Amino acid sequence: MSLPCNPIKGPDSQDADSDEEWPALGEAGVDDADAVCDAEVVVDPSDEKAIELFMNKNAPVRRTLADIIMEKITEKQTEVGTVMSEVSGHPMPQLDPRIIEVYKGVSKVLSKYRSGKLPKAFKIIPALSNWEQVLYLTEPESWTAAAMYQATRIFSSNLKERMAQRFYNLVLLPRVRDDIAEYKRLNFHLYSALKKALFKPGAWFKGILIPLCESGTCTLREAIIIGSILTKCSIPVLHSSAAMLKLAEMEYNGANSIFLRLLLDKKYALPFRVLDALVAHFLSFRSEKRVLPVLWHQSLLTLAQRYKADLGSEQKEALLELLKIQTHPQISAEIRRELQNSESRDVEVVLPVIVEMD
Structure with a gap:
């Protein structure tokens, strides 16, 4: 199913683009992010070796983004479904096939997104009560880095802090860590997404920085790149x-x-x-x-x-x-x-x- 793309609303709207204190994608961190994003981040081998001594040697194997999201959604479905069955005697209804089809189409758009308009169906996800379930249909692990930035703009502006924290932890952080692990640096759009996520600083600390440290597997390179966000932003x-x-x-x-x-x-x-x-x-x-x-x-x-x-x-x-x-x-x-x-x-x-x- 091909989805029409709708223009993003202007400054008077209540969505992500009304956030005037944050620069547009073309402006966000152009001067200060280049040093972190454009070249491989070189770390001191002795420092890296010293930090490895304190890493968690028995840390579980990192799961893919899809695994993490699906596990959380399944837990929620099981819990809610059990309650619904006890109250009404009927299992919790599944998503309408038409909704599934729409968001599978959104997934295709986001997997090729570079710039421009986003589907309106995607922009309304933060307003949905089952937003995590719907978000999973868009396959976040397949989004382009530019799509991840735009998604972070929308979700940081429209979700309450607790929900934004879940988005940062389940979607943004795994993607950032995977990108750093693969390329030894961080994509410019993902770096801009981390800066944009600080629109809700409490959610940023609880969803990104604290879980990263608690994992016991944060590398020196990850700490340098993500730490540079702290020096560049007012908190x-x-x-x-x-x-x-x-x-x-x-x-x-x-x-x-x-x-x-x-x-x-x-x-x-x-x-x-x-x-x-x-x-x-x-x-x-x-x-x-x-x-x-x-x-x-x-x-x-x-x-x-x-x-x-x-x-x-x-x-x-x-x-x-x-x-x-x-x-x-x-x-x-x-x-x-x-x-x-x-x-x-x-x-x-x-x-x-x-x-x-x-």
């Missing part, structure tokens, strides 16, 4: 603080250090609870026997540089003791200098009293 402090808290508390896998350093470099006014968690994160390595990557020492240095005045005197003393156990020839000395030559948040500064002479 609200509350979302970044929550992400840093989560990164500090989860099991260490190497990539954490990159994301923590990039977020620390944004110079937020962080709550003390987050800073305390970060200090506890680094102190947890006192008994670590494996050689820590340079990235770990760099992230600790960034913490000392940016937040030395916000640390307590006991925290500084503990970190100085840590430096005697986990050392780096150049970086440790710099960290020690930052910690020793700064005020602490729990030390009162006594101002001199000026006595007026009669």
